[in-house]
Amino acid sequence: MNIAETLELETITLVEPLFSDLIYQEMDDLMTETSGKSGKILVDEEESPVLFAKSDENGFWTGCITMFREPSLALINLFEQFEWDMYQEDRETICDAIREYYSVRLCNTVIPGPDDLNPTRAKSIEALLKRTVGSQSDEICIDCCCGTGVGSLVLKKQGMHPLAYDNDESLLVRGIIEKRLIPERTMWIDGRMIHRFMKEKASLVCGFMIGEIHPFNAHIWQEIITAACRVSERALFTAGTEPEIRQIEEWMRDTGKKGEIFESDADPIYDRWVCYSE
Known part of the structure; x- marks a missing residue:
């Protein structure tokens, strides 16, 4: 169910330009700078x-999250200045609808990146999951820096319920097009802010082929990895080199x-070094 259907509307436009903007209260100004005729909450x-929607004199609906x-x-x-109707839905269903809205917008506005998937890599990750995580059917997990x-x-093939995010919008669009990423479970955000989008901890965070980690960007990777670990019970990260994985282990x-x-x-190139924490 999408946002419009949830509110029994044909269409609605959210005022926040990007999914990552949803954490900023200043976005409310885009909603309050014009009057409304009627509303839905x-x-x-x-x-x-979790959502305020208003119509103008032409029946055009806008909303903010x-x-x-x-x-x-x-x-x-x-x-408080006009009449409004109240609707109710469970939080997870609403989250999925919001993520889908912005994923569709992303696919309509961003040129997809190259398809970089090596088919053999999927098999090596599957073997790694079986060796470490095992079978975790229906568990919510995080795919950090998902590419x-x-x-x-x-993760889906293993029966888990991944929530994916990355800061590279072109890679996300490619993943959605190839149906490796699910629109309603994908977020274009700065990974350092993942805690702002999680109400409860996930059972697992995975970060496959994190890096490359260098002195000039290590502080950024540290924030990304520690943020992901703090919203998850367990963690599984991979890297291309031993120094990188030891740095990750220290941050964990x-x-x-x-x-x-x-x-x-x-895999001699990808996911060669692994750090897993129960």
Whole structure:
């Protein structure tokens, strides 16, 4: 079910330009700078408002998402000026609908990156998951820095329910086109901000072929990896070199996770070095 259908509308336009903008309360200004004729408010199962929608005099509906931020006083005051209807849906269903909305927008506006999938890599990741994670049917997991989605492809095959994100929009579009990434489970965000988009911890975070880690970008990778570890119970990261994986293991320890490092012979280039933490 998409956002419009949830509110019994044919179409709706969200004022936030990007999915990553949903955490910023300033986005409410794009909603409150114009008046409204009538409104709809969507709440989750805890009756917290997650979406405000208003129509103008021409019947054009716009909405803003407050699922990942507190609604501003100005937004609340705006909706007190006209009549509105309330709708309710569970949070996970709403999240999926919002992610799908922005994934579709992304695919309509961004040129896809190259298809870089080596078919043999999917098999090596599958073997790695069986060796470490095992069977985790229906578990929610995170595909950190997912690229074009080879990790999500294998995680789904293993019966898990991946939530993928990356900061490279062209790779995400390629992954969606190739159906390795699911639109409603994909986010274009800065990985350092993943905690802002997670209400509960995932059972597992996977980061396949993290890197390349250099002195000039190590602080960024540290923030990405520690952020992912803090929103997950367990962690599995791979890298191309031993120094990189040992750096990752150190960052994992900073979050209270004790990782086991080993070398994998399944792929001599990708995912060669592995760190897994229960």
